[in-house]
Amino acid sequence: xxxxxxxxxxxxxxxxxxxxxxxxxxxxxxxxxxxxxxxxxxxxxxxxxxxxxxxxxxxxxxxxxxxxxxxxxxxxxxxxxxxxxxxxxxxxxxxxxxxxxxxxxxxxxxxxxxxxxxxxxxxxxxxxxxxxxxxxxxxxxxxxxxxxxxxxxxxxxxxx
Numbered sequence: 001x002x003x004x005x006x007x008x009x010x011x012x013x014x015x016x017x018x019x020x021x022x023x024x025x026x027x028x029x030x031x032x033x034x035x036x037x038x039x040x041x042x043x044x045x046x047x048x049x050x051x052x053x054x055x056x057x058x059x060x061x062x063x064x065x066x067x068x069x070x071x072x073x074x075x076x077x078x079x080x081x082x083x084x085x086x087x088x089x090x091x092x093x094x095x096x097x098x099x100x101x102x103x104x105x106x107x108x109x110x111x112x113x114x115x116x117x118x119x120x121x122x123x124x125x126x127x128x129x130x131x132x133x134x135x136x137x138x139x140x141x142x143x144x145x146x147x148x149x150x151x152x153x154x155x156x157x158x159x160x
Contacts, residue, residue: 004072005055011069021071022111025078026103029086033096038086045079049134052076056130066125066133073137074114080141081110084148105151109144118143 006012013020032041052072059070085103089096114137117125121143124135 001055001058004051005059005070007071007075011071017068017071018074018114019111021074022078022107022114024071025075026082026107028075029079029082030096033086033089037090038083041079041083041086045076045083048072048079049076049138053130053134056133060130060133065128065130070133073134076134077114077137077141077144078107078110080138081106081144081148083145084152088152101155102148102152106144106148109147110141113140113143 003009007021007024010020010024011017029041032044036043052075055072056070060067082103085096085099085106088102089099113121117136117140120139121136124132124139126132127135
């Protein structure tokens with residue numbers, strides 16, 4: 001379970017293991033998208049959430065409710081932040097790499113919301129349990145995805 005919770009040891013990289021976890025999520029999302037598009041990424045995210053919840057419950061039973069090396073939650077949140085890019089690429093029939101500004105925005109916005117912990121993100125974080133560990137990143141990912149959609153709309157003249 002420690003292997004899963006740390007995403008194959010990525011969580012032990014220093015400094016900023018959460019940022020390393022988010023960064024590790026990017027090539028994984030690319031590979032998943034290439035293998036099966038948005039729907040496979042969505043399915044993988046759900047599976048990673050359930051497996052991550054179980055792993056986090058297991059590794060936090062005896063101590064710290066949110067060890068810094070647990071980064072499976074960052075992977076799940078980062079994948080959610082990438083949903084608009086994956087969906088957009090699939091719908092438009094373009095290579096997901098062509099949407100590189102969206103990748104940067106998704107990464108930066110997810111890290112911002114995960115670190116800043118506004119509103120619902122901080123509510124989930126305060127739960128003090130494994131579900132809270134996972135949920136705060138899910139919510140941060142949703143907030144980041146909303147910003148990515150708004151930035152894409154702005155960039156494409158929809159909000160002009």
